[in-house]
Amino acid sequence: MSGFAAYLVFFLIVALTYSIVTMGLNLQWGYTGLFNAGVVGFFAIGAYGTAVLVGPDRAQLIGGFALPFPVAVVGGMALAALAALVVGLATLKLREEYLAIATFGIAISIQLVALNFEALTGGVNGLVGLPRPLFTAFGSPGAYNLFYLAVVASVALLVYVALEVAVRSPWGRVLKAVREDETAARSLGKNPAAIRLQVFVLGCTLMGLAGGLYVGFIGYVSPLDFLPILTFQIWAMLIVGGSGNNLGAIVGAVGVWALWTMSGLGVSRLLPVAYQSQGGAIQVIIIGLLIVLTLLFRPRGLIGEAEAVSRHAR
Amino acid sequence: MLQALADGILSGSIIALGAIGLTLTMGILRFANFAHAELVTWGAYMALAVLAVTGTFMGPIAPLSFGIPLILAIVVAAALTSLLALAIDWLVYRPLRRQTNHLTLVFGSFGISLLVRMVILLIFGGAAQYYSTALQIAIPVAPGLRIMPDQLFTLAVTVVIVVALHFFLQKTRLGLAMRALAENPELARVNGIDTRAVVRWTWVIGASLAAVAGVLYGLTIQLRPEIGFHLILPLFAAVILGGVGNVFGAVIGGLVIGLAESLAVLVVPSGYKMAVPFLILLAVLYLRPTGIFAGTVGGVK
Amino acid sequence: MSTPLLEVEDVVAGYRPDLPIVQGITLKVAEAEMVTIIGPNGAGKSTLIKAVAGIVQVSSGRVRLAGAEITRLPTHRLAQAAIAYVPQTANVFTTLTIDENLLVGASTLAKGEARRRMDRSYENFPVLKEYRQKKAKVLSGGQRQMLAVARALLTEPRLLMLDEPSAGLSPLMVSEVFQRLKALVEGGVAILMVEQNAKAALAISHRTYVFAEGRNRIDGPSAALAQDPQVASIYLGAGGRKR
Secondary structure, three states: OOHHHHHHHHHHHHHHHHHHHHHHHHHHHHHOOOOOOOHHHHHHHHHHHHHHHHOOOOOOOOOOOOOOHHHHHHHHHHHHHHHHHHHHHHHOOEOOHHHHHHHHHHHHHHHHHHHHOHHHHOHHHOEOOOOOOOHHHOOOHHHHHHHHHHHHHHHHHHHHHHHHHHHHOHHHHHHHHHHHOHHHHHHOOOOHHHHHHHHHHHHHHHHHHHHHHHHHHHOOEOHHHHOOHHHHHHHHHHHHHOOOOHHHHHHHHHHHHHHHHHHHHHHHHHOOHHHHHHHHHHHHHHHHHHHHHHHHHOOOOOOOOOHHHHHHOO | OHHHHHHHHHHHHHHHHHHHHHHHHHHHHOOOOOOHHHHHHHHHHHHHHHHHHHOOOOOOOOOOOOOHHHHHHHHHHHHHHHHHHHHHHHHHHHHHHOOOOOHHHHHHHHHHHHHHHHHHHHHHOOOOEOOOOOOOOOEEEEOOEEEOHHHHHHHHHHHHHHHHHHHHHHHOHHHHHHHHHHHOHHHHHHOOOOHHHHHHHHHHHHHHHHHHHHHHHHHHOOEOOOHHHHHHHHHHHHHHHHOOOOHHHHHHHHHHHHHHHHHHOOOOOHHHHHHHHHHHHHHHHHHOOOOOOOOOOOOEO | OOOOOEEEEEEEEOOEOOEOOEEEEEEEEOOOOEEEEEOOOOOOHHHHHHHHOOOOOEEEEEEEEOOEEOOOOOHHHHHHOOEEEEOOOOOOOOOOEHHHHHHHHOOOOOHHHHHHHHHHHHHHOHHHHHOOOOEHHHOOHHHHHHHHHHHHHOOOOOEEEEEOOOOOOOHHHHHHHHHHHHHHHHOOOEEEEEOOOHHHHHHHOOEEEEEEOOEEEEEEEHHHHOOOHHHHHHHOOOOOOOO
């Protein structure tokens, strides 16, 4: 494979991993109107959970269960679901903002645990040398990456199909009622708080799944991969694709990740070394502007003005 | 222990100043403003910019590390922070208020918080900065307790502001209008209160207090673009603990959060300090979501 | 014939533009006249007076006060334009004291004038004076209604609009509130009120409008409507959509 093709595969694996996170967020915000301000936290729990469960036994480290990769990912998802349950139970009967504040808080706390609980997470160094599933079955890293792209793409497709089926089911139709008219939902005999909790936990579980897939691909975890900016990036992916539109979530993830990668490339090529950190700020400002301007001028999304959007989102 | 208490009260009083502004805007504008803490950072850096322009044309007033120039800079920074808050309200929140889903405002403030933080980083750089390079010697007050004069100044400013704000809210027509609006905006309008004007004043007061908090933070700790980001959680925790819309509650909430953070370091590694407000917040939400003191805008739906 | 005090002409209004609750209502109130609106639930009674008060958006039609158009005036300006409105629920600020509630009502007046008129309301409503430094949440439903009316009168309005002033009050309290309203009308204030209690409304008011499905169906002198079999049929929901 040529350098560019190899890079493209690498790029798509990451972008499609984020698209799963974005679809999880879409379920929460696009369909049910839940504001999750700590997306990165649930992604990180899935990643660290998977890493601890899949990792080999090591001195001075908790964990080292050396479980098969799929089992470890399910474990990571379960941990993400548990964290979502703790936050969700505390807030989902209260004013909607409280969920936003609490999710923001749990993401910060998870970041602190990742950085400081060295015995479990490896601290600033993270956990390295994690086994990558079926890595030895492939002759070259290029071939393996192609295989992994197929895995991530299949999982993303599976999540997409499952969500499309779910939102069209009777359960999915209640979501809109819960979001738009609490009283009406209650009069239909639905408990809005219970439905919100289900949606929130399910969405966070998907974020955990993506975290596990991410670890399987890169073969290590590092706190640097789970910075607060990721939450903003996922939000940008969602709103650009058009919230309430799963296809838009995938397109938005690829589009925004491309924009991020290219703007990063531009900064490192064009700016002198002394201004690189400021250049990073410009990259983030682009994400911030994308969110605020889309919200103001194209609240239904930049790409996702599809029929699906007008049906689900206002 | 004694030192931890004193440090906790100090950082708590800075949190309280930020939380007063946040509780007022949350009570009156009715949304969780993630960008409020960034006004604290903005205020701190605006004062730095003012000092860079004016220069320290007068020496420090002993035993403080600063003099009239910084006091002047606080006033200008408060005005510039109010301007930023009004501009954001006009450009972003005002159009978003027309949308039916009020969480869109929370979303907007979330995006704005990132923008303000990054613009500050872009202009001022990421390195820590100080208003004065002069070293200040901490005065031993009691065995095991040393306090710097700047820290006493910070406490005094907080007390004066809280008392003045209490009188403003209780005794003036604008204060009364703010309290009326916080309870029932529709009834306030029916009574002839121009709610848009009250909203503007709420921003000015909240932003000015945030600016003062920012300068005091920069004075007693240091200036970094992440000041606001690290304050988001303590401010929200203080506001919810004290009851949304309750100014007195925000002050108590701020002190509790500051003390808890500072005392927690005695038992857990300091790396976890930032998680303390979250744990308090979670406990409040589980046990008493309306806060210790009833707010004007209750937590329960 | 002189210009009526309030003219509502073909007004369409609602909380959402695509779902108008008031679907073309026309009514008039003369100076010092007491007019009531009755009708089944969902007929648009409360929405209409909220539309006149500027709380609910008017999407088409006109509202005029003494000949001057006030259709899209901001709510807070209507208080200065001699219209006062007392909502059905949440009609006082419970976290403020009685005195502060009245002060809010007088917020468009100069301070000295505000104080003078507040002293006058304390004379008219002695029960309020007794509690003046207490938070309004200690008041009973009837006392809250009194406070809300006293507050609304501070601006000396020419038109007072009330949304179900008798709701939730004891029969004794209802007759006291209605006596007070009658006295106000005799003093020259026009009243437009929504009333659930059709019998009491027809007995006390000069004229009555019967709304159904967002439109005014019948109107006329209250004494005449009290005898009208058609009024009973609409009021009992035969012509209206119960919600």
